[in-house]
Amino acid sequence: xxxxxxxxxIAAVGxxxxxxxxxxxxxxxxxxTVITExxxxxxxxxxxxxxxxxxxxxxxxxxxxxxxxxxxxxxxxRGQVVLPGLINTHTHAPMVMYRGLADDLALMDWLQQYIFPxxxxxxxxxxxxIGTRLAALEMIESGTTTFVDMYYFEEEIARAAxxxxxxxxxxxxxxxxxxxxxxTPADGLARAERFIREFNDNGLIVPAVAPHxxxxxxxxxxxxxxxxxxxxxxxxxxxxxxxxxxxxxxxEK
Ligand SMILES: [Zn+2]
Numbered sequence: 264x265x266x267x268x269x270x271x272x273i274a275a276v277g278x279x280x281x282x283x284x285x286x287x288x289x290x291x292x293x294x295x296t297v298i299t300e301x302x303x304x305x306x307x308x309x310x311x312x313x314x315x316x317x318x319x320x321x322x323x324x325x326x327x328x329x330x331x332x333x334x335x336x337x338x339x340x341r342g343q344v345v346l347p348g349l350i351n352t353h354t355h356a357p358m359v360m361y362r363g364l365a366d367d368l369a370l371m372d373w374l375q376q377y378i379f380p381x382x383x384x385x386x387x388x389x390x391x392x393i394g395t396r397l398a399a400l401e402m403i404e405s406g407t408t409t410f411v412d413m414y415y416f417e418e419e420i421a422r423a424a425x426x427x428x429x430x431x432x433x434x435x436x437x438x439x440x441x442x443x444x445x446x447t448p449a450d451g452l453a454r455a456e457r458f459i460r461e462f463n464d465n466g467l468i469v470p471a472v473a474p475h476x477x478x479x480x481x482x483x484x485x486x487x488x489x490x491x492x493x494x495x496x497x498x499x500x501x502x503x504x505x506x507x508x509x510x511x512x513x514x515e516k
Contacts (some may be wrong), residue, residue, distance in 0.1 A: 285331055285332055286331060288315040289335050290314040290338060291312070291313050291328060293309075293325050294309045294311070294339055295309060295343045296309065298344060298345070298346040300347050309341070310325070310345070311329070312345055313334070348406060348407065348408025349405070349408065350407070351407050353413075355414045356398035356412050357390060357394030357395050357420065358394065365378070382442070382443065395424065396423050396427070399424060409430035410431055411434075412424075412431055413471075414436055415436055415444040417435040417436070417470075418461060421433050421458070431469070432471055432498060433462070434498070434500040436473050437455060437474045437480065440479070448481075455473070456495075458470055459472070459495045463495065463497070471498040471500050472497060472499050473499070476502040477512070
């Protein structure tokens with residue numbers, strides 16, 4: 264729901280309640296430059312944001328908001344910017360563990376000579392859990408509140424993200440060769456289906472199917488991945504057209 268709609272909703276609720284005095288809420292963030300991203304792209308400098316439970320309930324000038332709300336917790340945001348959370352639209356969170364392993368290489372050299380061999384030796388539920396918790400800390404610290412991910416043991420990533428209070432569009436990887444969590448693409452597809460069933464009703468997690476790429480899956484696996492996505496109405500995530508080589512290979516196939 265957009266902020267403008269939220270404000271309209273709150274105005275209606277406030278009118279219906281018609282109680283004297285200020286409304287009790289959980290948190291007020293006051294005094295910062297508030298970038299609303301509402302329909303009018305309104306920027307309040309200074310502004311305040313009222314939060315109750317999991318909802319942003321109102322945005323306005325600090326004086327107006329102080330007159331309307333009694334917050335249990337106040338955050339002084341003077342000198343800071345308050346804006347909607349950033350969204351990381353593509354990552355593999357546990358790969359923070361490989362930071363510095365190999366950089367500035369062509370994609371296929373990086374993958375085939377360094378990353379795939381390292382993953383074959385080190386990917387485990389524990390590695391994925393620890394890596395995601397580190398990545399979650401870094402994302403939160405830099406203002407990221409939602410991330411799109413594709414990796415192995417994706418259920419560990421989902422649990423760590425949920426535990427950290429992050430939103431995630433998270434895809435169980437499907438790949439043609441044997442990997443840590445699946446010996447065959449059929450194993451990967453079965454895993455993906457279990458993952459979707461487990462997290463389909465989670466308030467923060469959107470489960471997805473993630474065939475790795477055109478160059479790491481055959482046509483049957485790609486087709487089955489798409490069918491699985493359609494069966495449950497979930498997103499399908501895939502690496503696509505990352506390099507000129509990949510585009511050329513895809514066209515040849
Ligand atoms: Zn990627």
